[in-house]
Amino acid sequence: MFTLPDLPYAYNALEPYIDKRTMQIHHDKHHGAYVKNLNDALAGQDALLSMSIEALMGSLASVPDAVRTKVRNNGGGHYNHSVFWTVMAPNAGGRPSGAIAKAVDENFGNFEKFQELFAAAAMGRFGSGWAWLVVDPSTSSGQGLKVEDSANQDNPLMEGRIPILGLDVWEHAYYLKYQNLRAEYIKNWWYVVNWMEVERRYKEAVQFG
Ligand code: MN
DSSP states (O other): OOOOOOOSSOTTTTTTTSOHHHHHIIIIIIIHHHHHHHHHHTTTOHHHHTSOHHHHHTTGGGSOHHHHHHHHHHHHHHHHHHHHHHTBOTTOOSOOOHHHHHHHHHHHSSHHHHHHHHHHHHHHSOSSEEEEEEEETTSTTSOEEEEEEEETTOOGGGGTOEEEEEEEOSGGGTHHHHTTOHHHHHHHHGGGBOHHHHHHHHHHHHTTO
């Protein structure tokens, strides 16, 4: 069975950039529903229910046809939000440091160019979806970084790339506070990005590369 992870901070911890009410509904109701619907879709499929969510995302072809779309949508929703909560933190934001800062500079030129690319991916995603920073094993080094976006609850793991930072641009992520102003939400989101966690995910992704 899959379970809803606790938020690693209080609902109001990301104020004023992300409001308490949005975090309550987003975590408890939206993420909660993805977990419930994923477990319901896989009822009786003990082997699939015992996989990690990361492994399941890379194994959608092995999911029975009848429930594959449900597992893709709700499993994606579970994985994506599990990443999202951890790559944000109170008293965070600013510039990355250490290995991830070096990798960002090497792959994108500098941090500001990366931010521009990432914000453009987040703004350019029509309708609901996500923007991602990923480690792409198909690059010549096996460890190259790329910015991409995905529709709905799809994610890069489904295509063999490893997300290390993700931004939810579904309206449920920002509409209570920002209404239609996705660009304002994206601009303010940088103040809560948890670069320590992004670096941890980066190191984990490249250690066998
Ligand atoms: Mn969401």
